[in-house]
Amino acid sequence: MYLRVTAFKSDPAKIDGGVAYLRDKIIPALKQAPGFVGATCIVDREKGEGAASTIWETLEAMNNAEQLGQQSRTQSAEATGLEIMDVDRFEITILEMGRPDAVIPRYTRLITAYGDPSKADAAVQGLRGTLPKLKAQPGFVGFASGVNRATGRGFTTSTWDTPEHREASYAVIAQERQQILDSGAMYGMDMRNFETVIVDVKLPAAAQQGR
Secondary structure (H helix, E strand, O other): OEEEEEEEEHHHHHHHHHHHHHHHHHHHHHHHOOOOOEEEEEEOOOOOOOEEEEEEEHHHOOOOOOHHHHHHHHHHHHOOOOOOEEEEEEEEEEEOOOOOOOOOEEEEEEEEEEEEEHHHHHHHHHHHHHHHHOOOOOOOEEEEEEEEOOOOOOEEEEEOHHEEEEEEEHHHHHHHHHHHHHHOOEEEEEEEEEEEEEEEEEOOOOOOOOO
8 A cells, every 4th residue: 555645834723723624625535536545644733733644555546646635735725724844655564553442632653764765675574573562562553654665765653542652662662673773774763743633544455354
């Protein structure tokens, strides 16, 4: 599967309005596009920043919806005052949706870094090895990772029931995290905490069976 991520800035007072517009106007329209799997949104209310992501079954489906994505970004910016900061596209390498009973809001740690694209698979293998340890931690909800194989930019997200669970989990895989960074020749690591305010994802049957 593939992911298009739109990073945005906003007046903090307008964050909830932007989220509501995405949930009530944009996502229902995107659901009509072939290959659409779902959407998520994370926000940092204090800084007035966030990212909205759409998930696609195939690269072709994501590419075919490029114009629709552009229209959605334009409509959102005009209707809510959001400022689009960046748009990037990733191959999803791990998607662990976690517990179906988890409620919104959830609390997410986003880590991004750049690396050698030829070593991306080694980093993914290392990430898969950390999953059992993360899933065993209290409050675990889900995990995802992805890579832009053209630029070497990669990300991980881990999502938790509470901010306290999120913070307690960070040191659990500290040693493995450094090994993964080394195996992927990764640099420029950036870690941010967000509140997850939208999760509207329905995995294809094949993806569910493959988990």
